[in-house]
Amino acid sequence: MYKFDREAYDRRMEWYRDARFGMFIHWGLYAIPARGEWVRSIEQIPKEDYMKYFEEFNPVDFDPRKWAKAAKEAGMKYMVLTAKHHDGFCLFDSQYTDFKSTNTKCGRDLVAEYVDAVRAEGLKVGLYFSLLDWFHDDFPHYGDRNHPMRNNPAYKNDDRDFDRYLTYMHNQVREICTNYGKLDVLWFDFSYDTLRGEAWKATELIKMVRKLQPDVIIDNRLEVSGEGYGSLAAGNPTPYHGDFVSPEQMIPPNGIQDVNGNDIAWESCVTMNNHWGYCANDHFFKPAPMLIKKLVECVSKGGNLLLNVGPDARGNIPEESIERLAEIGKWMKKNGESIYGCGKAGIEKPDFGRVTRHGNHLYFHVYENTVGPLPLPGVKKEEIQAIRYVATGAEIPVSTSWVHSDYPTMAFADLGEDPVLPDGVDTVIDVILKK
Ligand code: H79
Incomplete structure (x- = not known):
């Protein structure tokens, strides 16, 4: 056997x-x-x-x-x-x-x-x-x-x-x-x-x-x-x-x-x-x-x-x-x-791209611009320790914009003016969760 x-x-x-x-x-x-x-x-x-x-x-x-x-x-x-x-x-x-x-x-x-x-x-x-x-x-x-x-x-x-x-x-x-x-x-x-x-x-x-x-x-x-x-x-x-x-x-x-x-x-x-x-x-x-x-x-x-x-x-x-x-x-x-x-993120796939995960790091691959701040479905504001660009380590603020005041729990990232090309793969952001 x-x-x-x-x-x-x-x-x-x-x-x-x-x-x-x-x-x-x-x-x-x-x-x-x-x-x-x-x-x-x-x-x-x-x-x-x-x-x-x-x-x-x-x-x-x-x-x-x-x-x-x-x-x-x-x-x-x-x-x-x-x-x-x-x-x-x-x-x-x-x-x-x-x-x-x-x-x-x-x-x-x-x-x-x-x-x-x-x-x-x-x-x-x-x-x-x-x-x-x-x-x-x-x-x-x-x-x-x-x-x-x-x-x-x-x-x-x-x-x-x-x-x-x-x-x-x-x-x-x-x-x-x-x-x-x-x-x-x-x-x-x-x-x-x-x-x-x-x-x-x-x-x-x-x-x-x-x-x-x-x-x-x-x-x-x-x-x-x-x-x-x-x-x-x-x-x-x-x-x-x-x-x-x-x-x-x-x-x-x-x-x-x-x-x-x-x-x-x-x-x-x-x-x-x-x-x-x-x-x-x-x-x-x-x-x-x-x-x-x-x-x-x-x-x-x-x-x-x-x-x-x-x-x-x-x-x-x-x-x-x-x-x-x-x-x-x-x-x-x-x-x-x-x-x-990295592996599965364990959260819903966002419209704008895909998510991979390693421990408390959620990697959002942003393939196209969203209108307004970037929604982070499955992530609550209070869970976030920091957000960084993977390529440079530059800080990305959690959005405080009024446009998503209807979403009291879901967090948004504020990419500012950063353009994502339609075919882009160069915007990868690391959403670091509190341990
Ligand atoms: O080695 C590669 C392929 O040759 C072998 N596996 C990969 C890794 C393989 N691919 N497909 N198959 C084996 C199954 C057979 C597919 C076929 Fe056809 C469909 C054989 C004849 C029709 C694909 C299309 C191969 C030739 C035409």
């Missing part, structure tokens, strides 16, 4: 809850076709044809120190790199396959260089590992709804040995948990149809992972895909429940609660444009102020944001992403206090 160890859980989750902001990196052979990481499946490309990217792969600009610096400068506290995505190509030197970066022109163990670089910048190290493997002959082909060969009867599943695939998959997980030092996050992706939980021999897998990496934080996708909450939320935790819920390309409207109504840990993974892997023709990047608002939204709902970049075939993070990371970083330097270690 599995028993959920709340104490061990809270201990290993502490840094992760405080961090709030991480970088996701989708990178592999698919950077060469440059149509996203699902290209082999979407275009139903046979293995032989996909091999041309393996022959070509040579990321001459690969420099994970640059990636880690960009993440750190953006105010991110952890990074998660696709050690292997669904196409099965390994960025690490696996002894169980030839389909790996060390066998390409580049000849390097890219995961090894990555983990060193991330640690050198003082960030937490995460690896993504795909449960699907479209390269492995024993993974379901024909009839599997995600597989590139799903419609081709020449790839019937009859003589496949899925157990052999599981041995392979478990062996590779052992490798990444053994050969790259202490891992902070392990991001499995993903379960679907009958392929979930014990179909992956998940109890055995997790037992091994926990033995090798006792404190690693694991997502919930050994039992669900992006839309599911998993067994921890359902109140009947399996041994492989994972440590956080992993909504994909969405921010949960009210955060995420378990069956008892208690808030639980989650992390939204979100792309900057509309693809995870590098996509040459996707220039629709969310503007930096929008990304900052998404981060604030996650924190105000008690979650993390894992923001993705997709480096190109040479190993460079796209210029659009670099620009946005820098702009976010500028904001984080000034206002990070309202993000790190």
Whole structure:
């Protein structure tokens, strides 16, 4: 019988809850076709044809120190790199396959260089590992709804040995948990149809992972895909429940609660444009102020944001992403206090923006000017010790204006003439409550 160890859980989750902001990196052979990481499946490309990217792969600009610096400068506290995505190509030197970066022109163990670089910048190290493997002959082909060969009867599943695939998959997980030092996050992706939980021999897998990496934080996708909450939320935790819920390309409207109504840990993974892997023709990047608002939204709902970049075939993070990371970083330097270690405010969301909280500090993110003094819903005048701008520490008076004499208990802040631009994220105020 599995028993959920709340104490061990809270201990290993502490840094992760405080961090709030991480970088996701989708990178592999698919950077060469440059149509996203699902290209082999979407275009139903046979293995032989996909091999041309393996022959070509040579990321001459690969420099994970640059990636880690960009993440750190953006105010991110952890990074998660696709050690292997669904196409099965390994960025690490696996002894169980030839389909790996060390066998390409580049000849390097890219995961090894990555983990060193991330640690050198003082960030937490995460690896993504795909449960699907479209390269492995024993993974379901024909009839599997995600597989590139799903419609081709020449790839019937009859003589496949899925157990052999599981041995392979478990062996590779052992490798990444053994050969790259202490891992902070392990991001499995993903379960679907009958392929979930014990179909992956998940109890055995997790037992091994926990033995090798006792404190690693694991997502919930050994039992669900992006839309599911998993067994921890359902109140009947399996041994492989994972440590956080992993909504994909969405921010949960009210955060995420378990069956008892208690808030639980989650992390939204979100792309900057509309693809995870590098996509040459996707220039629709969310503007930096929008990304900052998404981060604030996650924190105000008690979650993390894992923001993705997709480096190109040479190993460079796209210029659009670099620009946005820098702009976010500028904001984080000034206002990070309202993000790190913060969570739900526990008060109603105001019309003009959002609120995060750390202890007796309520951080009001003011996205647009109010007409008249700024209402602080849920805050009484007599509770306030002081109000300060987060960026400068400058004092903000509690309003004494007659215009809100109808609100004897709710406090208002007097921002005076300070203009907030319609797209603004630069007005963050700290309402310090008396202890
Ligand atoms: O690694 C990223 C994705 O490749 C993987 N998880 C994130 C973190 C993933 N995203 N979605 N899915 C897995 C589920 C499958 C979605 C699909 Fe589709 C819808 C596959 C085919 C249609 C999205 C749209 C992917 C290709 C087109």
